[in-house]
Amino acid sequence: DAxxxxxxxxxxxxxxxxxxLECSQTKGHDRMYWYRQDPGLGLRLIYYSFxxxxxxxxxxxxxxxxxxxxxxxxxxxxxxxxxxxxxLYFCATSAGAIEPQHFGDGTRLSIL
Amino acid sequence: xxxxxxxxxxxxxxxxATVAFNCTYSNSASQSFFWYRQDCRKEPKLLMSVYSxxxxxxxxxxxxNRASQYISLLxxxxxxxxxxxxxxxxxxxxxxxxxxxxxxxxxxxx
Numbered sequence: 001d002a003x004x005x006x007x008x009x010x011x012x013x014x015x016x017x018x019x020x021l022e023c024s025q026t027k028g029h030d031r032m033y034w035y036r037q038d039p040g041l042g043l044r045l046i047y048y049s050f051x052x053x054x055x056x057x058x059x060x061x062x063x064x065x066x067x068x069x070x071x072x073x074x075x076x077x078x079x080x081x082x083x084x085x086x087x088l089y090f091c092a093t094s095a096g097a098i099e100p101q102h103f104g105d106g107t108r109l110s111i112l
Numbered sequence: 113x114x115x116x117x118x119x120x121x122x123x124x125x126x127x128x129a130t131v132a133f134n135c136t137y138s139n140s141a142s143q144s145f146f147w148y149r150q151d152c153r154k155e156p157k158l159l160m161s162v163y164s165x166x167x168x169x170x171x172x173x174x175x176x177n178r179a180s181q182y183i184s185l186l187x188x189x190x191x192x193x194x195x196x197x198x199x200x201x202x203x204x205x206x207x208x209x210x211x212x213x214x215x216x217x218x219x220x221x222x
Contacts, residue, residue: 035212042116042199042212043156058209090155098144098203101210103155 003027006091006104014112019078021107023091031094032074033101034058034066036087043090049074081111115139116202118213125190125220132186133216135200145176145183148199150215156199159185190220 004025013019023032030051035043035058045058047066055066063085065077078085088108092101118135125131137145145162160167162174162183173186183202187194200213 033210040120040214042214044212045209048209088153100144100146100158100161101201102158106153106155108153 004091004093004102004104006089006107008107009105010108012110012112013081015082017081017111019081019109021076021089021091021109023074023076023104025072025091025093025102025104027093027095027102028071029093029095029102030071031096032068033092033094034064034074034076035090035092036060036085037090037106038087046076046089083111085109086111114213115204115211116200116213118198118200118216120214121217121219123216123218125187125194125218127190127192127220127222129190130186130188131190131218132184133198133218134182134184135202135213135216136180136182137200137202137211138181139202139204139211140178140181142202142204144203145174146201147172147174147183147185148201150197150199152197159198187218190218192220192222194218195220 007022033048034046049068091104094101115138147159148156149159150156162176166175171188175184197215197217199215
């Protein structure tokens, strides 16, 4: 079983819909991250959380929100999806500030 | 200027040859450095951490040059399976945020 699991793997939806992407992990890491990846660009940080009570905005948080329901679960919501949010979304975890990140399989999101 | 910059490539490499490429970073306070491999539209996978003394893992060698603020990756005896995009990842301080390069594409040809 994957250590970092994202659901759904693929989603096609319409402009204006609310969408939730979920991430769960069995690695026991406190730190969790949400990124998006667009062609030709590096991964860009949307939100990150260092523990259940800690939520922080990344460089591109506008239009997104998150919830850290438990140490193992970190969900990303698009309250009202727009086409330029079409991207590949990754969840990642890390054991510490200078430790490497471990990624889920990604969610391919298309907004029409 | 981007915080982490990579040559996008592609680097076209004959099978069995050696290829090397660099990644520059702008934050002199960066403390940890990594190379990830990403296959097309899949998740990045950790290839290796980069240590100050340099480190080697089989056919892969990583170096860190703090004075010039770059890291490098060298692949020896390239295999067809090494074809991928290699992402440079740098942490931006002691509190655990990372910056990603856009990646260097390597294509190994028969």
